[in-house]
Amino acid sequence: MDKKKVVAPLVCHGHSRPVVDLYYSPITPDGFFLVSASKDSTPMLRNGETGDWIGTFQGHKGAVWSCCLDKHALRAASASADFSAKLWDALTGDVLHSFEHKHIVRACAFSEDTHLLLTGGMEKVLRIFDLNRPDAPPREIEKSPGSVRTLAWLHSDQTILGSCTDMGGVRLWDVRTGTIVRTLETKSSVTSAEVSQDGRYITTADGSTVKFWDANHFGLVKRYDMPCIMESASLEPKFGNKFIAGGEDMWIHVFDFHTGAEIGCNKGHHGPVHCVRFSPGGESYASGSEDGTIRIWQTGPEQDSCAANGPSQNIKDVVNEVTNQMRNVLIAEEEKTGAE
Template structure:
């Protein structure tokens, strides 16, 4: 067995149905956090580094398809099949506001300045809610989507929004001020994942069996890589931008070299298709959510056999992930013997 491709994840249980969306907060004074959306109707908040459960947001009456945290990780948002998008206090778990829609809400996203919430879903309408005036009617982007909205995101310091559809290819970019489409990123298959890189340079998309990287300012296609299976989600490493991950139908998470497309590692462990993958804000780990109802957190650089058996290099301190992964590896070896 190739030891470079062996990784022991932190397995986060708690959801009773498939995990369909993951979102990492930026790094805050209290660390960083991971929120997960599930068809069990209860988004969960975890410590992004250790995977420890912090709390569950209770109040939705249908599957939760999308979730996110604001820049300071003080509020959470969720989009649900119960025709609502909700805002939550991420410190207490209390519901702060519920925005009614007329059909299933599939996607939600906080603006960078945290004042706005963007939603989209089966109504084929993009809505922008002013969180400073939550009772005010939302702004609606007219004729905003040719089909059911699958993903939404902000870019260009909240001056542009993007969306993709479940039943047609492409990513549409809208000027927030005019409400008009400024560009369309053309893809053959529907885009199931669209992520704006931390530095604002790239848009990473997963469509069918390919992962594409687009120039977020000039909208040209930078790189396109064919995947070994149908992928549902992809994420670019945020610190150096030299790696990316992809997960999908075959239940594996693959780590690739951004510049060459070479496969670096394969992470196996899920027992169902992978619906969402996301890098942590520092790039030291990444999370995956699956049909099997679990969230798994993987190290970007798995410990080598020497590190796992003899401890970390004396010049460096192990991260909590490395400590837990090392213990799990030792336990696995002991049980095998």
């Protein structure tokens, strides 16, 4: 059997608790960025390509369940167990506004035009905040039948899709009428729902199944059974020919989109994987885990199977390089802490 070169992932330390959400910005004139949510209450911003730490958003007093960046990567938003969602200046790290809720906020999402912020959580209410008038009362639309787990915008901000923590299905709200117009049926609770970059597909993970739905007609396009319970899945954005999924077995599985065949597997995390996302150009993907780390994996010739993901000739050099990068990140964090 030919030896295949294994590229070690970039390991991003910094969070002290599990990483529960990841979000990549679109590509901007300054590159692209990755923001992470963690139960340690401090979202972090990184260079999306290198994984280098840029800054930490400090101000929440409870676990942060969701995070996102606007399309220009100038502002970030976060949803927290401290009953608030916060809007941040992504350049300075300052809190621009805190939107108070009456219970845990589990999800947040910027509208495509960046003027609106959508939130949802344990209150079962979807709220739309006008970021041009942040002090104004939010628009509240028809209640979710269960606690909100995930939220996303669709159809140029005309449709909202959301899933619940305690029941199956993905519900679609018409923003104009504020009512649920359709439900994509699933047996298990949907823990991850992603709209593809080209707007063609909705990718969902529910239990041990990953499904792809037509984002315009809402029919089920593909359904694949997974080797374990998967908490998150993401479709490759450039060619749409592969997807990744991560969950209970701590591995990042790579599958062929057209056949569902497993074409790769990456080991490294020491706890269940809670979130996986492709970078906007598809050249890499990130995973966040119960172990508190983020790992950034390069997209390339995939391994044949999990068993193939063994040591390679140059692994020591790669590990040393990654270790040096990690050390630089930690030094930067220490310097920042000392300066505060």
